[in-house]
Amino acid sequence: MNDINSIAVGFDGSDESELALRWAAHLAREVDANLTVLHAAGILERLGAPFSHEVTPQVVAAIMAEEGLDATRYHWVVEEGDACSALLHCAQAPHHAQLLVVGSRGHGKRPGMMIGSVSLELVQHASVPVVVVPGC
């Protein structure tokens, strides 16, 4: 198996995605990989609170600092669109992620429901391994 040099993680500001972000940061530090932190911006994003979580580079930087991942080892990417498509793109140029990481559920979804499940769709379509980090 080849070494993992590049990891991408989805982050939407939810508790579950923060767990995924911390897990990915920890792994990136352990295997000395670069980390792409991807935020897929929806339609409501531009309206701000109360329609969307606060998802800013500062929030990510604080979490990265807590996880001990140097600022040179990660970069922050915002893409317009749905999270699944955006993460799938991370496996292609220029990111070439060899591993995709997501939380088990995003914003307020009910456990057990397949509809709207980024992790399920990602597993079905990804060309690289996917890690789904379970929630609390």
Place this chain on the structure above:
Amino acid sequence: MVLVVNELTDDSEHESPDHPERPGRVEAAMAAVQELHLGSDLIVAPAYSATRSELTRVHDAGYLDELGAFCYGGGGDIDQDTYATFDSWSIATRAAGAGLSVVRELQRRGEGVGFVASRPPGHHALRDRAMGFCLLNNVAVSAAALVSQGERVAIIDWDVHHGNGTQQIFWDEPHVLYVSMHQWPLFPGSGAAGEVGGRLALGSVVNVPLPAGATGDVMRRALDDVVAPVVDAFDPTWVLVSAGFDAHHLDPMADLCLSDGDFAQMSLAVSHYATAPGRLAFFLEGGYDLGALQASVRATLSSALGAPHDGEPPTNGGPGGAQLATITAQRDAALASWTQIFDEEDSR
């Protein structure tokens, strides 16, 4: 001239009253219809829920099962933008059915212009997924029904967001021409000029991505110089318009700078695409500033009905003109392939 609208059916309580995709949007659209004072020229098509067989032309059966179960299980957030309530399945199937009902009424009368004032909007809904406020793809359900009757359908989408769902559904369908003019980059991220349709229908998708700040003159040039030649070559028997009004300068969702006067002119342009009476229908997509929505719907419909526009003047001077040349070149390359597909089909 007759205007056919669907019967207003959305009387549900909204669980997120501050959400921009709300029942007040339909009320604003219908207020615009009332302002036209059409009297007996206003025809109300009967309420109707799209059937499963009508929906499975464009949506996977498994997705429909799952969406129905999700709604009747109480609903909730589907993604960061999209939610469903207990009533959403009923409302969404009636929104999809409203388009079918309006189309049938136009077919029966053989004249008039249709307006489908339904919500939720539909053009982001994929074959197997809800997104961007959209649960079922209303315009696609009607277009697919027409294709099943042997029609050739041009869908003109002027919502400020790219209609990724409609594009996906008809990606390999040569009997549907899908044209989208939208702000880019913007949600949902798709809609680049290089997206021109699948292998089986190359050239049947035309995307006109425009930069933030673009004004109506660029939209009108796009319709006249980029889109009209493709529509002429496609020779549609029906024209359906995914009429979102969130490109209006007052709309909070995006950064295009159109006025209601621009919508009047765009409406006039697409009206000319329809080659026979009674074969043009507008489907409400986005539009979240209620005042701008009402004025823009009124401008669109009055113009389609041949009445003068008395609102805001058309806009000029924004960016985007330079992109049209590139888009035209890509369109010509795709059109050559697409014309070949139809020539081969016609010769069989």
